[in-house]
Amino acid sequence: MSASERVVIVNFKTYLESSGARAVVLARICESVADETGVTIVVAPPMPDLASVIAAVTIPVFSQHADDLKPGSTTGHVALENILASGAKGTLLNHSERRLRISDISSLVGNAKRNGLSTVVCTNDLPVTRACAGLEPDFVAIEPPELIGGDMSVTTANPEIVSESVRVAKKAFPGVKVLCGAGVKTGEDAAKAIELGTNGVLLASGVVKASDPKRVLLDLAAGVQR
Amino acid sequence: MSASERVVIVNFKTYLESSGARAVVLARICESVADETGVTIVVAPPMPDLASVIAAVTIPVFSQHADDLKPGSTTGHVALENILASGAKGTLLNHSERRLRISDISSLVGNAKRNGLSTVVCTNDLPVTRACAGLEPDFVAIEPPELIGGDMSVTTANPEIVSESVRVAKKAFPGVKVLCGAGVKTGEDAAKAIELGTNGVLLASGVVKASDPKRVLLDLAAGVQR
Amino acid sequence: MSASERVVIVNFKTYLESSGARAVVLARICESVADETGVTIVVAPPMPDLASVIAAVTIPVFSQHADDLKPGSTTGHVALENILASGAKGTLLNHSERRLRISDISSLVGNAKRNGLSTVVCTNDLPVTRACAGLEPDFVAIEPPELIGGDMSVTTANPEIVSESVRVAKKAFPGVKVLCGAGVKTGEDAAKAIELGTNGVLLASGVVKASDPKRVLLDLAAGVQR
Amino acid sequence: MSASERVVIVNFKTYLESSGARAVVLARICESVADETGVTIVVAPPMPDLASVIAAVTIPVFSQHADDLKPGSTTGHVALENILASGAKGTLLNHSERRLRISDISSLVGNAKRNGLSTVVCTNDLPVTRACAGLEPDFVAIEPPELIGGDMSVTTANPEIVSESVRVAKKAFPGVKVLCGAGVKTGEDAAKAIELGTNGVLLASGVVKASDPKRVLLDLAAGVQR
Numbered sequence: 001m002s003a004s005e006r007v008v009i010v011n012f013k014t015y016l017e018s019s020g021a022r023a024v025v026l027a028r029i030c031e032s033v034a035d036e037t038g039v040t041i042v043v044a045p046p047m048p049d050l051a052s053v054i055a056a057v058t059i060p061v062f063s064q065h066a067d068d069l070k071p072g073s074t075t076g077h078v079a080l081e082n083i084l085a086s087g088a089k090g091t092l093l094n095h096s097e098r099r100l101r102i103s104d105i106s107s108l109v110g111n112a113k114r115n116g117l118s119t120v121v122c123t124n125d126l127p128v129t130r131a132c133a134g135l136e137p138d139f140v141a142i143e144p145p146e147l148i149g150g151d152m153s154v155t156t157a158n159p160e161i162v163s164e165s166v167r168v169a170k171k172a173f174p175g176v177k178v179l180c181g182a183g184v185k186t187g188e189d190a191a192k193a194i195e196l197g198t199n200g201v202l203l204a205s206g207v208v209k210a211s212d213p214k215r216v217l218l219d220l221a222a223g224v225q226r
Numbered sequence: 227m228s229a230s231e232r233v234v235i236v237n238f239k240t241y242l243e244s245s246g247a248r249a250v251v252l253a254r255i256c257e258s259v260a261d262e263t264g265v266t267i268v269v270a271p272p273m274p275d276l277a278s279v280i281a282a283v284t285i286p287v288f289s290q291h292a293d294d295l296k297p298g299s300t301t302g303h304v305a306l307e308n309i310l311a312s313g314a315k316g317t318l319l320n321h322s323e324r325r326l327r328i329s330d331i332s333s334l335v336g337n338a339k340r341n342g343l344s345t346v347v348c349t350n351d352l353p354v355t356r357a358c359a360g361l362e363p364d365f366v367a368i369e370p371p372e373l374i375g376g377d378m379s380v381t382t383a384n385p386e387i388v389s390e391s392v393r394v395a396k397k398a399f400p401g402v403k404v405l406c407g408a409g410v411k412t413g414e415d416a417a418k419a420i421e422l423g424t425n426g427v428l429l430a431s432g433v434v435k436a437s438d439p440k441r442v443l444l445d446l447a448a449g450v451q452r
Numbered sequence: 453m454s455a456s457e458r459v460v461i462v463n464f465k466t467y468l469e470s471s472g473a474r475a476v477v478l479a480r481i482c483e484s485v486a487d488e489t490g491v492t493i494v495v496a497p498p499m500p501d502l503a504s505v506i507a508a509v510t511i512p513v514f515s516q517h518a519d520d521l522k523p524g525s526t527t528g529h530v531a532l533e534n535i536l537a538s539g540a541k542g543t544l545l546n547h548s549e550r551r552l553r554i555s556d557i558s559s560l561v562g563n564a565k566r567n568g569l570s571t572v573v574c575t576n577d578l579p580v581t582r583a584c585a586g587l588e589p590d591f592v593a594i595e596p597p598e599l600i601g602g603d604m605s606v607t608t609a610n611p612e613i614v615s616e617s618v619r620v621a622k623k624a625f626p627g628v629k630v631l632c633g634a635g636v637k638t639g640e641d642a643a644k645a646i647e648l649g650t651n652g653v654l655l656a657s658g659v660v661k662a663s664d665p666k667r668v669l670l671d672l673a674a675g676v677q678r
Numbered sequence: 679m680s681a682s683e684r685v686v687i688v689n690f691k692t693y694l695e696s697s698g699a700r701a702v703v704l705a706r707i708c709e710s711v712a713d714e715t716g717v718t719i720v721v722a723p724p725m726p727d728l729a730s731v732i733a734a735v736t737i738p739v740f741s742q743h744a745d746d747l748k749p750g751s752t753t754g755h756v757a758l759e760n761i762l763a764s765g766a767k768g769t770l771l772n773h774s775e776r777r778l779r780i781s782d783i784s785s786l787v788g789n790a791k792r793n794g795l796s797t798v799v800c801t802n803d804l805p806v807t808r809a810c811a812g813l814e815p816d817f818v819a820i821e822p823p824e825l826i827g828g829d830m831s832v833t834t835a836n837p838e839i840v841s842e843s844v845r846v847a848k849k850a851f852p853g854v855k856v857l858c859g860a861g862v863k864t865g866e867d868a869a870k871a872i873e874l875g876t877n878g879v880l881l882a883s884g885v886v887k888a889s890d891p892k893r894v895l896l897d898l899a900a901g902v903q904r
Contacts, residue, residue, distance in 0.1 A: 014297040014304070020277065020311030047304050048276035048289065048312040051246065055278060063274065065302030071240040075430075076291030076324030078240070078273050085246030086274040094780065098302030102772065102780040106805045127784045131809035134850070172812070204301075320554065328546065328554040332579045353558045357583035360624070398586070466749040466756070472729065472763030499756050500728035500741065500764040503698065507730060515726065517754030523692040527882075528743030528776030530692070530725050537698030538726040550754030656753075 006224040007200035008190070008217070009042040009120065009141070009179065010207050011064065011092065012049075018208045023049040024056045026207075029214050031057040037221040040200075044092055047078065054087040062120065063091040066112075068104035080111050090118030092202075094132070096145045102131070109137045120179065120202065126161070126168050133169035133176045140169050141202040143181035153189035154182040159196055166197035185216070190223030200224050232450040233426035234416070234443070235268040235346065235367070235405065236433050237290065237318065238275075244434045249275040250282045252433075255440050257283040263447040266426075270318055273304065280313040288346065289317040292338075294330035306337050316344030318428075320358070322371045328357070335361045346405065346428065352387070352394050359395035359402045366395050367428040369407035379415035380408040385422055392423035411442070416449030426450050458676040459652035460642070460669070461494040461572065461593070461631060462659050463516065463544065464501075470660045475501040476508045478659075481666050483509040489673040492652075496544055499530065506539040514572065515543040518564075520556035532563050542570030544654075546584070548597045554583070561589045572631065572654065578613070578620050585621035585628045592621050593654040595633035605641035606634040611648055618649035637668070642675030652676050684902040685878035686868070686895070687720040687798065687819070687857065688885050689742065689770065690727075696886045701727040702734045704885075707892050709735040715899040718878075722770055725756065732765040740798065741769040744790075746782035758789050768796030770880075772810070774823045780809070787813045798857065798880065804839070804846050811847035811854045818847050819880040821859035831867035832860040837874055844875035863894070868901030878902050 010030055012018035018026045023045040034041040044062040045053040054061045063083040071079040083091060093108055094100045100108070105121060112119045119137040123129040124145055133140050142165045144154055155162055166178045177200075180193040185206035193201050201220065210216040236256055238244035244252045249271040260267040270288040271279040280287045289309040297305040309317060319334055320326045326334070331347060338345045345363040349355040350371050359366050368391045370380055381388055392404045403426075406419040411432035419427050427446065436442040462482055464470035470478045475497040486493040496514040497505040506513045515535040523531040535543060545560055546552045552560070557573060564571045571589040575581040576597050585592050594617040596606055607614055618630045629652075632645040637658035645653050653672065662668040688708055690696035696704045701723040712719040722740040723731040732739045741761040749757040761769060771786055772778045778786070783799060790797045797815040801807040802823050811818050820843045822832055833840055844856045855878075858871040863884035871879050879898065888894040 011301060014300045014308050016297050016307060016311060019297065019308045020313065022311070023277075046308045046312075047273045047302070048309055048314070050274035051249075051276075051278035052281060052312075071242050071245065073431075074240045074323050075237060075318070075321040076273070081242055082240050082245045082272045083274050085242060085248070086272075086278075087246065088274070092301070095301040096781075097300050099779040099781050101777040102783060102809055103774075103777050103802050103806055105780060106803065106809070110805075124781050125784065127788075127813050128781055130812045131780055131784070134808045134812060135805050205299075322555075325553040325555050327551040328557060328583055329548075329551050329576050329580055331554060332577065332583070336579075350555050351558065353562075353587050354555055356586045357554055357558070360582045360586060361579050463753060466752045466760050468749050468759060468763060471749065471760045472765065474763070475729075498760045498764075499725045499754070500761055500766070502726035503701075503728075503730035504733060504764075523694050523697065525883075526692045526775050527689060527770070527773040528725070533694055534692050534697045534724045535726050537694060537700070538724075538730075539698065540726070544753070547753040549752050657751075 005040050005199070006194065007040045007042060007179070008220050008224060009044065009062070009202040011202060011204040012043065012045045012208055013204050014046050015208045019046045020049060023053050026213060027053045027057045030217060031059045033214060033217040033221055034059050037218065037225070039221040039224055041217070050083065050088060051086040060089040061087070063088050064095065065098050066091045066093065066108055068107045080108065080115055080117060084115055084117060088117065090120065090138070093119055093121045095122045096124060096143055105132065106135050109135045126165060129165045130168045130172045133172035136173050137176065139177045139179050141179040141181050143202070151183065153184045153192070154180060155184070155189050155192035155196060157183065159192070162193065162196040162198065187219035187223030190220045191226040194224055194226065231266050231425070232420065233266045233268060233405070234446050234450060235270065235288070235428040237428060237430040238269065238271045238434055239430050240272050241434045245272045246275060249279050252439060253279045253283045256443060257285045259440060259443040259447055260285050263444065263451070265447040265450055267443065276309065276314060277312040286315040288344070289314050290321065291324050292317045292319065292334055294333045306334065306341055306343060310341055310343060314343065316346065316364070318346045318348060321348045322350060322369055331358065332361050335363045352391060355391045356394045356398045359398035362399045363402065365403045365405050367405040367407050369428070377409065379410045379418070380406060381410070381415050381418035381422060383409065385418070388419065388422040388424065413445035413449030416446045417452040420450055420452065457492050457651070458646065459492040459494060459631070460672050460676060461496065461514070461654040463654060463656040464495065464497045464660060465656050466498050467660045471498045472501060475505050478665060479505045479509045482669060483511045485666060485669040485673055486511050489670065489677070491673040491676055493669070502535065502540060503538040512541040513539070514570070515540050516547065517550050518543045518545065518560055520559045532560065532567055532569060536567050536569060540569065542572065542590070544572045544574060547574045548576060548595055557584065558587050561587045578617060581617045582620045582624045585624035588625045589628065591629045591631050593631040593633050595654070603635065605636045606632060607636065607641050607644035607648060609635065611644070614645065614648040614650065639671035639675030642672045643678040646676055646678065683718050683877070684872065685718040685720060685857070686898050686902060687722065687740070687880040689880060689882040690721065690723045690886060691882050692724050693886045697724045698727060701731050704891060705731045705735045708895060709737045711892060711895040711899055712737050715896065715903070717899040717902055719895065728761065728766060729764040738767040739765070740796070741766050742773065743776050744769045744771065744786055746785045758786065758793055758795060762793055762795060766795065768798065768816070770798045770800060773800045774802060774821055783810065784813050787815045804843060807843045808846045808850045811850035814851045815854065817855045817857050819857040819859050821880070829861065831862045832858060833862065833867050833870035833874060835861065837870070840871065840874040840876065865897035865901030868898045869904040872902055872904065
């Protein structure tokens with residue numbers, strides 16, 4: 001993705017609405033909106049559906065997590081090399097629901113880069129955003145935990161934290177792209193995120209649990225392009 | 227599976243030899259041997275390949291692990307409901323490379339039963355085998371950690387621990403089936419495991435890293451049927 | 453402790469009311485009640501206060517937790533050998549606030565026995581109680597998590613689970629002593645626990661946060677002796 | 679401690695040589711060397727001995743670890759408020775044997791500051807050193823894991839990583855003091871660490887397992903003062 005690109009990442013989490021066959025259905029909706037709007041939409045399906053979603057769509061598919069260990073005798077874990085073998089283009093790391101050790105994030109970001117995988121490191125506050133941006137991932141995604149899954153977008157609840165996070169992150173690593181998560185649901189929220197200096201949004205329930213995900217995605221895509 | 231059935235479970239671990247497209251290839255080899263021999267062969271592919279392997283074969287596919295949590299806001303984890311949605315028939319639990327808390331194993335075994343999923347709880351010694359069999363899973367798989375991935379089968383290195391484990395497990399829960407892992411590589415090893423009272427074998431590198439996995443699987447299938 | 457002994461274990465948790473110098477004060481109150489009543493009272497102070505509490509009282513002092521690892525290059529952990537070196541007589545294991553892997557509980561119970569340390573394994577339901585009793589610890593302590601720290605004693609809320617736990621635990625290991633926790637606050641609760649077949653109670657906030665801990669302890673001691 | 683001070687931190691780890699009564703003995707030796715030389719010597723005894731060591735010496739005593747949680751219903755953990763109540767002056771965080779999540783380190787460093795506790799964040803490489811220094815702890819301690827407990831000091835094995843770490847850390851937070859660990863054993867090693875721009879050393883086995891710890895400490899104290 002070029003630095004100028006606007007991006008919407010849809011985290012399917014482990015919702016039943018986006019698990020199994022429904023993961024493929026939702027990924028295809030995301031793909032159709034990406035095709036219609038030209039906005040980059042990335043999907044991060046539940047772990048067991050990663051390869052099957054990848055087989056079904058042409059948009060980038062990311063893992064929700066990776067463990068900092070070698071492929072091989074590590075049953076029940078997921079190495080970067082495994083998601084690469086399955087065709088993933090990148091991975092979320094350090095999501096608030098799956099926090100990682102700093103030494104593991106550092107190692108994973110470095111290994112991902114060597115393997116051509118993109119990384120999105122989730123962060124919760126300014127010091128953590130600065131620390132993680134300094135590890136030089138492709139993206140940091142700011143998600144104040146108290147707003148995740150809530151009704152109010154971080155861009156409305158706390159616009160200063162968004163613009164300040166962008167400033168802090170770019171200062172630590174000018175090449176980093178910043179995403180904004182937590183409570184983002186509408187094109188309005190997404191447009192606000194872009195105005196505040198981000199490259200786009202990371203969201204989950206706003207799309208996954210929508211009665212009409214395509215309508216929501218079209219709205220978000222319009223928002224990030226404004 | 228009926229109690230009289232003999233079973234071979236192939237744990238693909240996170241080996242690159244059994245990851246991504248190669249997971250599907252290996253699963254198909256397992257399927258062909260199951261078809262030719264009538265032996266039940268179960269495969270447990272890397273997490274990201276679960277659904278795509280399920281789509282490719284008709285033999286039972288198990289997850290390598292499940293987390294004791296609800297599907298939904300649990301990014302980067304895998305709930306039983308997710309592997310069920312992906313079409314899995316069961317899951318390994320408490321593998322030596324992914325040990326679980328006793329309260330989580332208990333909860334997972336109960337939830338799996340309610341969801342029609344089979345469980346294979348891995349154990350390392352007699353007290354743990356007794357404790358886990360008492361939770362009433364479908365299988366316990368005895369794998370002394372010091373023998374895993376090694377050159378000598380547990381059936382040769384320590385036949386008493388196998389027969390004693392069978393005794394202890396069945397006493398704790400008469401309905402449990404016992405598998406034998408750790409170092410198992412040949413039909414001879416498998417036949418010995420059956421003689422010692424088990425219902426079959428759980429193995430990984432012996433198949434995954436074999437130059438001719440089909441030959442090894444045919445040998446194992448013949449072994450468990452002896 | 454002989455099998456006939458009645459016991460009250462006071463878990464200081466990490467409450468500030470029972471931390472630092474106040475840990476020593478509370479332990480001395482427990483000691484005075486033990487002296488006055490003849491009931492065995494065991495205290496489990498916060499980790500940093502273990503040795504200093506041991507130096508201050510003659511009643512048994514237990515650790516709240518131990519890690520299943522070797523003493524040595526394991527900074528920030530606590531091996532059984534460390535709590536032994538500090539003079540502890542035993543340890544709680546698998547508290548609901550610090551659950552352990554089944555293989556670690558098994559290893560810790562065995563090592564504690566070899567080192568002359570008592571073990572109290574906390575459990576949450578019948579299958580886990582049976583599993584843990586089968587590991588042959590000195591005590592299992594039944595604490596349904598939904599009742600911990602609550603207003604109603606498990607002996608009132610669910611007396612059947614207490615008597616059934618005693619039955620299940622003794623069947624798995626006749627030598628085990630059973631304690632009852634979760635919501636226990638009064639001598640009445642303690643007496644009921646004894647009636648239901650236990651050897652005593654494990655409690656925390658009921659003593660730690662009492663305005664007059666001595667009065668509460670005297671009441672509990674009378675309860676377990678009824 | 680003023681920025682100009684030179685410091686030696688002795689991590690007792692969980693060695694039996696520095697556990698229980700022997701923790702107090704070793705802490706007193708450290709105290710005598712601090713008194714004789716004027717060098718600040720900090721000790722970090724095993725968790726169970728924290729308060730008893732604090733009662734025995736006047737030099738600063740640090741915890742080896744703290745959990746990012748509230749004191750109270752958190753059995754078997756250690757909150758900052760607990761080590762504060764026990765009289766500790768600070769804590770190590772993120773030791774290679776007890777790595778922490780980045781969000782926890784950030785939260786702990788902030789809370790420690792508010793509570794007047796010093797923090798020493800251990801790091802393993804340049805990106806992690808920069809990330810952790812940016813959280814504004816009192817100290818970062820560079821310990822390449824491959825050298826910990828080894829025979830060669832990091833100052834000899836890799837002097838560039840030490841001076842480069844100092845540069846990177848001070849750039850991220852000019853107020854941070856840098857310590858150097860891993861393989862440090864002699865006054866020569868310590869003098870080299872000071873030359874390379876650090877404020878002193880963090881070490882363990884070099885003192886704990888020495889046949890004459892006092893002699894080693896006097897040598898180290900002379901080294902950091904050169």
